[in-house]
Amino acid sequence: MITAARNYLVFLRRCARIAFVGDWRYYAWMGGLTVIVLLGVNAYAKQLVHGLVVTGMSDEVSWGVYIANFTFLVGVAAAAVMMVIPVYIYDNEELHDLVIFGELLAVAAIIMCLLFVTVDLGRPDRFWHLIPGVGQMNFPRSMLSWDVIVLNGYLLLNVHICGYLLYCRYQKRKPAKWFYIPFVFLAIVWAISIHTVTAFLYVGLGGRPFWNASIVGPRFLASAFTAGPALIILALQVIRRVTASGSATELRGGSDVGEKPGRPATLADLALLARELPEMANVTETDRQRALVGAAVIAVAPGDVLLRQGTKSTYAFFVLQGRVVVKKQEGDLARITRTARPGDQFGEVSALHGTAREATAIAEEPSVILRLPASALNVLLETREMHVVVHTRMTERLMITDRSLLILRGIVQVSMIINVFLLVCEVFKEFYSGTTHGASAKYLFFGLHGHHALVPWIWTAIGFNLIAMVILLLPVSRGLKYLNVACVLSIVGIWIEKGMGLVIPGFIPTPLGAIVDYVPSVNETLVCLGIWAFGLLCYTVFLRMAVPILQGRMTKANEGQPDIQGDEPAAALPAPAAH
Amino acid sequence: MPAPTPTPDRTSDAAMSRRSFLRGCAAFGGLTALAASLAPLRELGDFSSSEEFLQKYYKELTPEDMKKVLARIEREVQHQYGIRPHVRDLRPMDGVEFVYALNLTRCIGCRKCVHACVAENNQSRNPEIQYIRVLKMPHGSMDVEKGDHNYTDKSVPEKGFFYMPVQCQQCKNPPCVKVCPVNATWQEKDGITVIDYDWCIGCRYCEAACPYFARRFNFTKPEIPADRLNPNMAYLGNRPRKQGVMEKCHFCIQRTRAGKYPACLEVCPVGARKFGNILDPNSEVSYILREKRVFIQLKEEMGTSPRFFYYFDK
Numbered sequence: 001m002i003t004a005a006r007n008y009l010v011f012l013r014r015c016a017r018i019a020f021v022g023d024w025r026y027y028a029w030m031g032g033l034t035v036i037v038l039l040g041v042n043a044y045a046k047q048l049v050h051g052l053v054v055t056g057m058s059d060e061v062s063w064g065v066y067i068a069n070f071t072f073l074v075g076v077a078a079a080a081v082m083m084v085i086p087v088y089i090y091d092n093e094e095l096h097d098l099v100i101f102g103e104l105l106a107v108a109a110i111i112m113c114l115l116f117v118t119v120d121l122g123r124p125d126r127f128w129h130l131i132p133g134v135g136q137m138n139f140p141r142s143m144l145s146w147d148v149i150v151l152n153g154y155l156l157l158n159v160h161i162c163g164y165l166l167y168c169r170y171q172k173r174k175p176a177k178w179f180y181i182p183f184v185f186l187a188i189v190w191a192i193s194i195h196t197v198t199a200f201l202y203v204g205l206g207g208r209p210f211w212n213a214s215i216v217g218p219r220f221l222a223s224a225f226t227a228g229p230a231l232i233i234l235a236l237q238v239i240r241r242v243t244a245s246g247s248a249t250e251l252r253g254g255s256d257v258g259e260k261p262g263r264p265a266t267l268a269d270l271a272l273l274a275r276e277l278p279e280m281a282n283v284t285e286t287d288r289q290r291a292l293v294g295a296a297v298i299a300v301a302p303g304d305v306l307l308r309q310g311t312k313s314t315y316a317f318f319v320l321q322g323r324v325v326v327k328k329q330e331g332d333l334a335r336i337t338r339t340a341r342p343g344d345q346f347g348e349v350s351a352l353h354g355t356a357r358e359a360t361a362i363a364e365e366p367s368v369i370l371r372l373p374a375s376a377l378n379v380l381l382e383t384r385e386m387h388v389v390v391h392t393r394m395t396e397r398l399m400i401t402d403r404s405l406l407i408l409r410g411i412v413q414v415s416m417i418i419n420v421f422l423l424v425c426e427v428f429k430e431f432y433s434g435t436t437h438g439a440s441a442k443y444l445f446f447g448l449h450g451h452h453a454l455v456p457w458i459w460t461a462i463g464f465n466l467i468a469m470v471i472l473l474l475p476v477s478r479g480l481k482y483l484n485v486a487c488v489l490s491i492v493g494i495w496i497e498k499g500m501g502l503v504i505p506g507f508i509p510t511p512l513g514a515i516v517d518y519v520p521s522v523n524e525t526l527v528c529l530g531i532w533a534f535g536l537l538c539y540t541v542f543l544r545m546a547v548p549i550l551q552g553r554m555t556k557a558n559e560g561q562p563d564i565q566g567d568e569p570a571a572a573l574p575a576p577a578a579h
Numbered sequence: 580m581p582a583p584t585p586t587p588d589r590t591s592d593a594a595m596s597r598r599s600f601l602r603g604c605a606a607f608g609g610l611t612a613l614a615a616s617l618a619p620l621r622e623l624g625d626f627s628s629s630e631e632f633l634q635k636y637y638k639e640l641t642p643e644d645m646k647k648v649l650a651r652i653e654r655e656v657q658h659q660y661g662i663r664p665h666v667r668d669l670r671p672m673d674g675v676e677f678v679y680a681l682n683l684t685r686c687i688g689c690r691k692c693v694h695a696c697v698a699e700n701n702q703s704r705n706p707e708i709q710y711i712r713v714l715k716m717p718h719g720s721m722d723v724e725k726g727d728h729n730y731t732d733k734s735v736p737e738k739g740f741f742y743m744p745v746q747c748q749q750c751k752n753p754p755c756v757k758v759c760p761v762n763a764t765w766q767e768k769d770g771i772t773v774i775d776y777d778w779c780i781g782c783r784y785c786e787a788a789c790p791y792f793a794r795r796f797n798f799t800k801p802e803i804p805a806d807r808l809n810p811n812m813a814y815l816g817n818r819p820r821k822q823g824v825m826e827k828c829h830f831c832i833q834r835t836r837a838g839k840y841p842a843c844l845e846v847c848p849v850g851a852r853k854f855g856n857i858l859d860p861n862s863e864v865s866y867i868l869r870e871k872r873v874f875i876q877l878k879e880e881m882g883t884s885p886r887f888f889y890y891f892d893k
Contacts, residue, residue, distance in 0.1 A: 062787060
């Protein structure tokens with residue numbers, strides 16, 4: 001128990017420490033974000049002193065960009081499930097490694113949501129009035145109390161799932177299914193609920209006909225499932241680029257030693273492996289003898305290449321001593337997908353499936369490697385425990401493939417079509433019926449009684465959404481360049497549509513028919529920027545911790561070593577390809 | 580690229596001390612920047628006393644607690660305005676349900692009610708917060724969107740228009756109460772929807788929910804000239820509010836629960852405003868609702884069931 005607590009504390013300390021380590025680009029990025037955060041803090045301090053009068057809000061338009069951003073970000077958080085559903089319900093392998101990035105984004109988005117509602121409060125010092133038991137929570141009558149519950153619940157769920165999976169990976173332990181799968185499924189339902197509840201905040205107000213429409217909930221989900229995965233597509237490419245260990249040319253050097261003769265393996269070698277891989281203990285003496293047929297032990301020097309991406313061979317490898325790193329070429333960059341230490345396997349996927357090598361394995365230290373032909377590996381896998389451990393470790397890697405981005409593209413594509421369709425439904429209802437309830441929509445799309453503040457915004461949003469939809473429908477968006485353009489357009493379009501296009505016009509005209517325009521103030525904008533910067537800062541830190549763990553650079557095995565492995569390549573990285 | 584094993588210069592003393600020096604500089608710079616960004620907080624002043632911060636919910640206060648709370652408020656008001664107020668916690672009377680009736684035939688749109696209300700209820704003068712909004716409406720329509728909020732005619736009434744003052748409708752089914760996440764606003768048994776200004780968190784959800792534009796938010800610290808302060812105060816009524824909380828018409832609780840008429844009624848030069856106990860069959864409002872042939876609950880279709888009735892004489 002005490003050891004477990006100590007191990008966990010060491011893990012947390014290493015995570016915290018790695019957040020402060022990086023190359024100059026990392027420091028520049030984090031430093032820049034910190035400056036914006038501090039500008040936001042400064043603006044908020046002014047707001048705290050002088051009150052919300054420093055914003056553009058008024059009694060007529062009593063919610064502004066704070067709540068608009070909040071609404072948008074709840075959608076981003078909810079959209080993390082669009083990665084989870086394919087993986088856990090449809091067993092999609094491509095996205096498997098990437099689920100955690102989606103969930104971490106959800107955590108960062110919820111943190112931003114909570115900050116946005118907090119800065120919108122007139123009396124943030126009284127937040128404790130919301131805490132059930134201590135204060136007075138108007139549950140279940142007030143939708144806002146529902147929102148408090150679902151948002152905090154969603155935050156806890158995602159922190160638990162990400163934290164647990166990463167800690168297991170760090171310890172090289174197979175995650176206990178009962179300890180996270182139920183939460184994953186709960187989080188799927190919960191994600192839908194956070195956005196539905198947020199929609200109900202508006203829908204429930206009978207005095208605001210613009211919001212009091214049952215289509216708002218479905219529209220929220222459709223736009224969230226467009227903007228969220230679009231944001232993830234962009235984030236994954238950034239992650240892929242900045243976590244590259246160098247250019248692809250580095251994978252061309254080194255001498256191929258994977259096929260060199262070596263010496264025949266003996267039972268003593270298998271016993272050595274069993275020391276690092278306890279599951280070997282279950283392999284019987286007879287099976288061990290059978291597995292030695294064709295097995296060899298080779299000694300390699302740093303830089304030696306054991307297998308090369310794209311080539312074919314049927315050997316699988318276990319590290320007996322030293323360290324081997326597996327790198328994959330993606331475009332013109334190379335990135336570490338896995339690190340093999342004593343007891344770890346590599347090359348097993350193509351050995352078992354007879355496919356070409358998916359990555360290149362390079363020794364990082366002088367190493368001793370056990371090489372098995374596919375037949376010998378199959379003998380070891382006859383033992384159930386070995387089968388389980390080898391198959392579990394097969395998925396312990398970090399690959400961000402173009403294919404996985406294209407799966408997300410499919411989601412964005414479909415959601416965008418539904419989103420635009422629902423928008424058309426709403427526009428039809430508002431304008432064709434011609435009732436006085438259409439005043440807000442009239443104000444939004446065409447202006448009312450000489451007030452046009454939102455007109456340029458909404459047409460920009462509609463233009464962006466339509467262009468994005470067309471690009472997404474055309475085959476050109478299979479190329480990353482066009483896909484990225486479509487993603488950026490979708491995100492900006494939906495941000496406007498949901499923020500300025502939904503929250504603000506709900507207030508205009510007022511229930512007594514007055515028209516008061518709303519324009520966010522500079523101070524208000526700075527607070528928003530500060531929160532966005534803080535959210536990005538959080539997400540960067542989460543990734544800084546998660547990526548080395550997923551790559552096997554930071555594991556319990558290298559605990560206590562002076563440098564956190566996984567930093568060196570970034571530090572030595574030549575200037576990133578200009579983009 | 581072979582991954583570097585720890586190289587000698589990285590662990591050497593010189594490099595280490597240079598590193599920790601840079602680290603120290605970064606930490607110091609960061610803290611200084613944080614302090615600088617927080618500098619405006621020095622003006623925060625009397626944002627909230629610890630007593631106010633820890634104060635319990637209105638409905639959970641014992642009579643002793645309430646005494647202390649009222650004493651604190653009196654102290655704070657005296658400190659701020661130099662006037663000793665009389666703050667009471669007036670409770671609803673048994674057998675009373677207040678109702679307002681407004682004669683639209685008589686109202687001339689002079690806005691005297693608006694200003695009497697501001698004076699009576701210690702509303703902020705800068706920016707001025709008003710509970711009553713008078714709409715100048717063209718004859719023949721009850722569509723508020725046709726109303727003019729900002730008419731500045733030299734003399735009223737203008738021919739072809741009628742005037743409709745709108746304030747809190749004291750709904751039987753108030754949307755604002757339903758949405759409040761912390762129960763800071765509720766309906767009392769005499770029909771008045773009140774706000775505990777010391778409990779409100781300022782989320783303004785009630786303001787979004789109200790179909791009558793009746794609620795007001797203190798976007799900044801209210802400003803009331805000391806010589807204009809009304810020292811006759813009630814906890815749920817006209818005591819001075821703080822920055823960042825909601826307020827609205829409460830039928831002048833400090834007057835009506837002590838047997839007086841609301842300020843807006845008393846000042847009305849044409850007698851358009853009627854107020855009383857609907858549970859008393861002999862009250863003026865009971866008579867009006869029984870005998871007048873046309874009376875209107877504003878936005879009846881909202882299902883809010885206002886206790887504020889508009890009627891026409893002819």
